Amino acid sequence: MVEETLKTALKEAEKLGVYIIGRFQNAKELAIIINNDRVERIINEESVGLGVQAFTREGYCGFASVDNPNPKSARELVQKAAQLAELNRHYGGEKNTAVFGAEKFVTGVDDPKPYSYNQMDAGELTKLVRAENKYVLDRPGDLSVQTVYRQIIENWRIVRSDGSVARFDMPRAVLAHNITARREGRSITTRSAVGGTDIGILLDGQRQQESRSRAEGMAGLAVQLLTAPQVKGGHYKLVIDYALAKGLAHEAFGHAVETDGVRTSILAENGKLAIGTQVADSKVSIIDSPLAGDWAYQPVSANAIPRQSVTIVNKGRLAAGLGDLFSAAEAGVPVTGAGRAESYAQIPLARMTNIRIEVADPVPLDKPWYAVSPEELYRLLLENRLIAPGEEVYYLSGYKGGQVNTRLGDFVFNCTAIYRLGEDPVLYQPGIFAGKTLSALKAIRAGIGDLVTDALGTCGKWGQGVSSSGGSHAFLLLDQAQDITIGGA
Amino acid sequence: MDLVAHLESLLLLYQTNPPTADLRIKGWRFSLNEFSSVKVGIRDNRMGEVYAAPSIDKNFSGDLLIIWPGDYCSHTVVNSAVIKDMPQKLSAWRLGAYLDPEGAVLLSPQSLPLVAVEHQEVQGIVNGNQAPLFELLDRYRHELPAWGVSNIQAGSQAGWGVRHIRTSSGLAVSYAQTTFSTYLSADGLFSQSFAKRRLPSAGEVDALIRETGEVSKYLRQEADFDEGETTVIFAPQLVESFVAKYLLPNLSGNNVVNHQGAYMMNDFLQRKKVFDDRISVQINPLKSFELSSYLCTREGVPARTQWLVERGRLLTPYLTVKDSIKAGLRPTPLPQGTGLWLEAEGSRRLPQLVSGLESGLLVYSVLGLHTQDSTSGNYSLSAPQCLKIEKGKVIGRVKAVISGNFLQHLADSATLYGTVPGANAPAMQFECKAVKG
Numbered sequence: 062m063v064e065e066t067l068k069t070a071l072k073e074a075e076k077l078g079v080y081i082i083g084r085f086q087n088a089k090e091l092a093i094i095i096n097n098d099r100v101e102r103i104i105n106e107e108s109v110g111l112g113v114q115a116f117t118r119e120g121y122c123g124f125a126s127v128d129n130p131n132p133k134s135a136r137e138l139v140q141k142a143a144q145l146a147e148l149n150r151h152y153g154g155e156k157n158t159a160v161f162g163a164e165k166f167v168t169g170v171d172d173p174k175p176y177s178y179n180q181m182d183a184g185e186l187t188k189l190v191r192a193e194n195k196y197v198l199d200r201p202g203d204l205s206v207q208t209v210y211r212q213i214i215e216n217w218r219i220v221r222s223d224g225s226v227a228r229f230d231m232p233r234a235v236l237a238h239n240i241t242a243r244r245e246g247r248s249i250t251t252r253s254a255v256g257g258t259d260i261g262i263l264l265d266g267q268r269q270q271e272s273r274s275r276a277e278g279m280a281g282l283a284v285q286l287l288t289a290p291q292v293k294g295g296h297y298k299l300v301i302d303y304a305l306a307k308g309l310a311h312e313a314f315g316h317a318v319e320t321d322g323v324r325t326s327i328l329a330e331n332g333k334l335a336i337g338t339q340v341a342d343s344k345v346s347i348i349d350s351p352l353a354g355d356w357a358y359q360p361v362s363a364n365a366i367p368r369q370s371v372t373i374v375n376k377g378r379l380a381a382g383l384g385d386l387f388s389a390a391e392a393g394v395p396v397t398g399a400g401r402a403e404s405y406a407q408i409p410l411a412r413m414t415n416i417r418i419e420v421a422d423p424v425p426l427d428k429p430w431y432a433v434s435p436e437e438l439y440r441l442l443l444e445n446r447l448i449a450p451g452e453e454v455y456y457l458s459g460y461k462g463g464q465v466n467t468r469l470g471d472f473v474f475n476c477t478a479i480y481r482l483g484e485d486p487v488l489y490q491p492g493i494f495a496g497k498t499l500s501a502l503k504a505i506r507a508g509i510g511d512l513v514t515d516a517l518g519t520c521g522k523w524g525q526g527v528s529s530s531g532g533s534h535a536f537l538l539l540d541q542a543q544d545i546t547i548g549g550a
Numbered sequence: 551m552d553l554v555a556h557l558e559s560l561l562l563l564y565q566t567n568p569p570t571a572d573l574r575i576k577g578w579r580f581s582l583n584e585f586s587s588v589k590v591g592i593r594d595n596r597m598g599e600v601y602a603a604p605s606i607d608k609n610f611s612g613d614l615l616i617i618w619p620g621d622y623c624s625h626t627v628v629n630s631a632v633i634k635d636m637p638q639k640l641s642a643w644r645l646g647a648y649l650d651p652e653g654a655v656l657l658s659p660q661s662l663p664l665v666a667v668e669h670q671e672v673q674g675i676v677n678g679n680q681a682p683l684f685e686l687l688d689r690y691r692h693e694l695p696a697w698g699v700s701n702i703q704a705g706s707q708a709g710w711g712v713r714h715i716r717t718s719s720g721l722a723v724s725y726a727q728t729t730f731s732t733y734l735s736a737d738g739l740f741s742q743s744f745a746k747r748r749l750p751s752a753g754e755v756d757a758l759i760r761e762t763g764e765v766s767k768y769l770r771q772e773a774d775f776d777e778g779e780t781t782v783i784f785a786p787q788l789v790e791s792f793v794a795k796y797l798l799p800n801l802s803g804n805n806v807v808n809h810q811g812a813y814m815m816n817d818f819l820q821r822k823k824v825f826d827d828r829i830s831v832q833i834n835p836l837k838s839f840e841l842s843s844y845l846c847t848r849e850g851v852p853a854r855t856q857w858l859v860e861r862g863r864l865l866t867p868y869l870t871v872k873d874s875i876k877a878g879l880r881p882t883p884l885p886q887g888t889g890l891w892l893e894a895e896g897s898r899r900l901p902q903l904v905s906g907l908e909s910g911l912l913v914y915s916v917l918g919l920h921t922q923d924s925t926s927g928n929y930s931l932s933a934p935q936c937l938k939i940e941k942g943k944v945i946g947r948v949k950a951v952i953s954g955n956f957l958q959h960l961a962d963s964a965t966l967y968g969t970v971p972g973a974n975a976p977a978m979q980f981e982c983k984a985v986k987g
Contacts, residue, residue, distance in 0.1 A: 096808040100648045106627035108611070114603070122603035128610060129630040145604040145680075149590075152684040154598025183646030205809035241810045241925055248812050248925040294777075294930075294951055294985040321601050324594045325701055325738065387600045406607050408600070462921040468701070468738030471934040471949070471987075475921035493918050495932035495951050495987045523601070546987050548930035548951040 062131065063087075067220045069132040070113060073139040074222055079146065080116040080160060081139060084363060085109075085130070085218040086405035089178060093187050095194040095208045103183055110405040111135060115142035120156035121149040126406040159387045160221070160364075163396070168367055169228040170360045172353050176259040178214040178232065186210065189263045190236070197238050197276045202284035207239040212260060219365040227365035232258040233356050233528055235517065238276045242283035249286045251459065251477050253279040256356035256517040256530070274431050279459070282478055285488055291550035292479050292489040297455045298448065299539040299547070300438065300482070300509075303430060304460035304516035305494070306533030308474030310347050310416045311520070312463040313501045314340075317470070318373050318382040319399065319411035323392035327470030327498050328379060333393035338379045341502035344421035347374040349383060349531075351414045356517040357530040359401055362386070363409035368398035373416075374502065385411035403525040410522055416531040420508030423534045430513055430535035435486035438536065442482070447507055447538050455547065456480040456536075457494060460516055470498035479547070493548040500544040510535030553610065554582060554714045554724070557633050561616075564640065565718060573640055576619050577656050577718040580628065581848035582612035585711030586676050587729070590683050592704040597687050602705065604680065612714075613848065616640075621654040622647035652875040656719040657850045665845055665853055666838035668710075669748040672728035676710040682749070683708060690734050690759065697736070697763025698770065704734040713844075721850040729841060734758065736766035739935055739947075740914060742787070748839040754972070765914065765937075773938040773946030780984040781910030782952060783903055783939075786973035791919055792929075793975055794888040796956045797831060799924045801858050801890070803869035807876045812925050812957060813864060815877055821863040825960040828895040828967070831859040833868055833883050842889035849881070856882045858890070862961075892975050894967035900977045903968040905942035911950060911984065912937040927957030932987050954982035 067083050074081040087109045094101040111130035115123050123145025125138045194208035212234040219227040237254035253275040255262050262268050301309065317328045324332050328340075350370030351358050362368055364386045371381050382392050383399035388411060390396075400409035424445050426433070433441075435456055442448045459477025466472070473496075479489040513532045520529035539545065557580065564575040586609075591602025598604055611629040618624070624643040626632070632639060675682055683706040690704045709729040716722050728747050735741035742762045744750045750758070784792065805811035806818070813824065835843045835853035846852050849871050857865050866879055874881035904912060916931040930953040938945040959965050959980045968977035 096810075100650065101804075101808075102625055102650075102653075103646060103648050104625045104627065105643065105646070107632055108627075108629055109631050122598070122600050124603050124605035126605070126607045128608070129634075141606055145606060148680060148684075149598040149604050152598065152688070154603070155596035155600070157600040159600075182642075183648075187648065207808065207810055239810065243809065250810070250923050250925045291953065294953060294983060321593075406609070408603060408605065410601060461923075462918075464917040464920070466738055466917065466934065469934060471917060471932065473918040473921075473932040475918055475930070490926075490928060491923070491930065492953065493921075493930040493932055493951060495917070495934075546932075546951045546985060548932070548953050548985070550953060550983050 063218055066111060066130050066132050066135045067218065070135040070139050071220060071222060073136045074115065077139065077143050078118065079143045080222040081142065082114045082160070082364060083220045084112045084402065084405050087216040088213065090211060090213045091183060093183070093190045093210045095191050097205055098191065098195050098198055100187060100191065103187060111138060112405040113138045113142045114408060115139060115146050116160060117146045117150060119150065120158035121146045121154055122157060123149055124408050157387050159390060163223070163386055165223050165225045166365055166367065167226045168361055172230070174232065174259065175261055178212065180260055186260065193236060193272065196273055197240060197280055200277055200280040202280065203243050204280055204283070205241045209237050211235050219363065221365055225365045227361045229361045231359055234259050234262050235356065236262050236272055238279070240280050240283050242287055244287045247287050249283050251279040251283040252461070254517060256515060258354055258358065278431055279477070286478060286490060289488045289490050292455065292492050292547060294492065294547060294549035296541050296543055296546055297453060298541045300454060300456040301537050301539065302458050303513040303532040303535050305457055305474060305476055306418050306537045307416065307516040307531035308460050308463045309501060310418045310531055310533070311413060311529065312465040312472035312474055313496060313498045314347055314373060315349065315413040315416045316465050317467045317498050320382050320384050320388040320392040320394060321411040322467050323382060323388065325468040327467060332391065334379065334382045336379055336393070339377055340374055340379050340499065341377045341505060343377040345374065345377055345502055345505050346372060346419045347416065348372050348419065349413050349416040352514065355415050355530050356515070357414045357528040359414055362398040362400040363402040364400045366396060366398035368414065371397050383411050383413060385409070401527050403527055407525050410525065412520065412522065412527055413529055415514055417512060417514050418533040418537065419512065420505060420534060420537065423508035423510060426510030426535055430510060435480040435482060436484065439482040439484070439486065441509065442538070454482045456482050462518060472496055472498060495546045495548065497544040500542060504539040504542040504545055505537055506540050507538040508534035509538065553630055553633050558716055560636055561718065573644060574619065575616055577617040578615060579656055579717035579849065580612060580614040582610065582628065582714045583711050584610045585709060587707060587709035588676055588680050588683065589705060589707035590687065592687050592691065592702055595691065595702050597684070597691065616643060617654045618644065618647050621649060621651040623650040623653050652872040655871055655875060656717050657871060658719050659721040659850060660852050662723060662845045662852050663836060663854070665836055665843050667725065667727040667747050667843050669728045669839060671749050672708050672730045672747070673710045675708040686732055686755065689755065693759050694736060694763055697767050699736040699763060699766055701737050702734065706732040715846065715848060715850065717850055723845060725845055734762050736762050739769040740766045745841055746839050747841060747843065768937055768944050769935050769947045771946035773948050775911065775938050775948045775950070777985045778983070779981055781907060781979065782982050782984065783907065783910065783912045783977055783979045785912065785914045786970045786975050786977050788913055788915060789892065789975040789978050790888060792956050793890050793892050795919055795922060796924050796927055797890055798885060798888070801831065801867050803867040803873035803877060806867045807873050810925070812927060818864045818866055821865065823862050824864055825859060825862040826963050826965065827862045829859060829862050829960055830857060830893045832857045832891050832893070833885050833889060834891050835883050835886065842886045844886055847884050851881050851883055853883055894976050897967040897969045897976050900968035900970045903966055903977060903979050904939055907939045907942055910939050911948065912939055913952070927955045929954060929956055934987060949987040950984045951987040952982050952984045
């Protein structure tokens with residue numbers, strides 16, 4: 062039915078004299094929600110749909126989408142999209158002819174899958190998720206724990222009028238705990254999560270151990286934060302963990318080099334990405350690429366173009382953009398297959414996948430990042446002469462998301478907790494990290510430990526949410542900078 | 551095929567005469583939306599460009615709850631493909647069903663109010679002439695440059711559809727509803743939006759354009775401020791966002807019964823005073839053409855006004871049927887969208903707050919609100935576009951990082967409130983910490 066539907070769409074487009082990109086998506090999701098050792102809800106979701114983006118010969122665009130497509134509705138969809146393209150022309154809309162010169166691709170990606178989507182039924186999965194919830198609930202303190210397990214599989218089939226065809230799957234899974242601690246009328250919520258592509262995050266011993274260690278840490282932190290004071294807002298020397306480093310890369314840089322926003326990006330000059338600009342120390346690089354087995358894995362763009370690994374910042378210099386088909390040329394950079402869409406019902410935008418900061422010659426670390434205490438971190442910094450004895454340094458831990466205004470170059474991300482480092486570290490309430498795109502990377506002084514790239518989340522842009530991930534070395538050291546502010550009392 | 555009738559027949563069949571005994575259904579309810587929407591946008595002054603091209607979407611989906619014997623439940627999202635395949639899916643759903651005695655309760659049908667949720671002009675745009683969407687954007691493009699705006703992002707969207715709610719306990723309601731939204735953003739400095747179930751009036755469009763132009767003009771002038779304890783005014787649109795972030799989850803019955811919010815069930819039973827006397831919070835799904843309005847919840851609870859906080863005292867969280875049973879209280883209407891209305895007695899008008907401000911900041915937007923912990927009420931946010939106010943006059947733009955506790959601001963008798971006609975929330979004036987950002 063899929064092939065027939067897409068074939069019908071292409072035929073109708075040819076008949077009407079329009080060029081189309083057709084995106085057929087089949088998606089399934091299972092969500093299991095456990096509240097304090099009780100099953101709150103188990104939800105099954107399946108959807109299937111087709112989105113058609115039509116271009117007139119001059120390049121005016123219209124888009125139409127429908128759920129449960131079949132050959133008849135596909136024909137109607139192409140007609141609607143073509144009508145909207147004509148309406149666009151009538152109102153003096155903007156033309157875009159990039160697709161007519163695009164390279165043709167025929168690509169299908171079949172990644173090995175250790176576990177299939179239906180490997181285990183909902184009942185068995187629920188027992189496993191409930192066990193994880195109980196483990197966290199039994200940690201010390203007056204805790205309430207909500208555990209959410211989600212597994213998702215998307216099958217994409219994309220066709221273009223030039224004969225391009227792409228086929229790929231996007232499996233992902235996440236196990237997250239929202240942990241609320243209370244005492245004497247106060248309450249604090251922290252969160253921990255592990256992600257991947259399938260139920261391996263529940264079944265593999267090492268992943269389970271890691272998930273439990275992280276959750277245990279967050280449960281203890283929630284209790285401690287109940288009585289923690291607020292840090293004094295200001296500018297400080299900082300250490301951030303790898304997940305916050307992902308936030309730095311994602312918010313400070315990633316969005317600013319997505320080519321659909323370059324016209325007004327802080328990193329552009331005269332509407333083109335200012336390639337070659339020194340934006341960081343020469344030991345710092347930023348790379349974006351799809352990683353197999355990763356939460357945000359997408360090997361092919363929603364425009365049927367294989368997604369490339371892109372070195373956005375190369376040894377301190379802006380080197381490349383995340384090039385979507387429809388905006389890369391205007392931005393002055395190559396197409397890198399960066400187009401992603403939340404679903405068949407949306408027009409793809411230039412997006413990141415897994416974005417990470419790499420620093421040359423990192424300081425070695427002999428244990429996993431989550432096993433490093435603030436005291437140990439302090440001693441490591443002293444031993445490696447990265448800080449002086451008695452120097453005021455704050456350690457930010459636990460990424461909670463961020464936001465950016467790419468036009469003005471203002472970005473933020475938030476942490477779960479702040480420590481003033483020392484022989485007796487002091488814990489503080491979280492404070493926002495606010496910075497400027499053009500100067501934030503220049504503050505990076507050193508990387509500590511190996512790369513950890515599984516900081517996962519959902520990136521929201523223009524009303525669409527897509528999976529995102531990334532990271533850096535276990536910790537990054539940042540110099541004090543006037544353009545980096547920690548919010549506080 | 552009438553999918554709603556088809557689904558209803560299938561469910562009745564499995565209730566009365568299933569193919570095998572293990573697939574006998576005890577009860578069910580579903581809420582389905584057939585919805586079409588059209589939209590077009592401006593990106594960087596370019597109307598209808600490829601990323602904001604005129605678009606139309608047609609969708610039929612909703613949620614289905616199946617109750618099996620022994621109070622086991624299956625909860626699924628349904629659409630036309632799933633409905634057509636249901637006999638095959640039911641076995642899998644039965645295997646995955648979970649025990650949920652409180653979730654397995656269905657309400658008897660109750661009489662529903664009349665609420666204006668469909669606007670004919672909006673329906674006309676979706677089903678026929680999309681010109682008004684383009685014409686509105688054209689106005690923005692032509693009028694904002696007069697205010698010195700050089701970069702415009704904007705969009706307009708209209709939706710129309712029919713909502714169907716059915717339960718095996720006898721509720722059967724279908725009603726049409728519309729949505730209309732438009733937003734505009736000037737030079738990345740300031741943005742405004744309109745979102746209701748009707749078109750904006752000419753005066754409302756004039757006001758959108760005027761305020762966007764005026765405020766963005768002020769935000770182009772740089773100013774400075776002294777760090778420390780600062781008097782801050784949050785504009786109504788920002789207060790609305792804070793209400794959604796801090797009150798919606800903490801007044802959620804599900805969070806209350808699971809001890810995952812700021813308040814415990816006892817706090818409501820004892821009518822604990824948590825806010826200042828002037829503050830009340832309600833759900834009101836009866837307001838004509840508001841996005842938060844509807845006829846009944848998906849469980850069949852009729853729309854009615856429901857006070858959650860009255861004169862500073864907690865009355866009830868908002869409760870689904872399941873959570874109402876756990877709480878021992880009556881189920882309530884639920885907030886739709888942001889859907890909570892904050893009312894402050896003795897409010898002045900916003901211009902009075904501004905003119906009465908000796909020295910402070912007027913904050914329209916922040917970065918990072920979604921990253922904050924709502925249970926604590928704490929916030930630490932970047933506000934890169936604030937207006938410095940001195941002796942009641944706008945001086946210019948400053949960038950600040952602000953910190954405080956929103957729940958405490960609502961409890962503080964020194965907090966002032968300012969209304970703006972047509973706004974969904976009042977402005978708020980209070981003291982918080984501010985450093986230069």
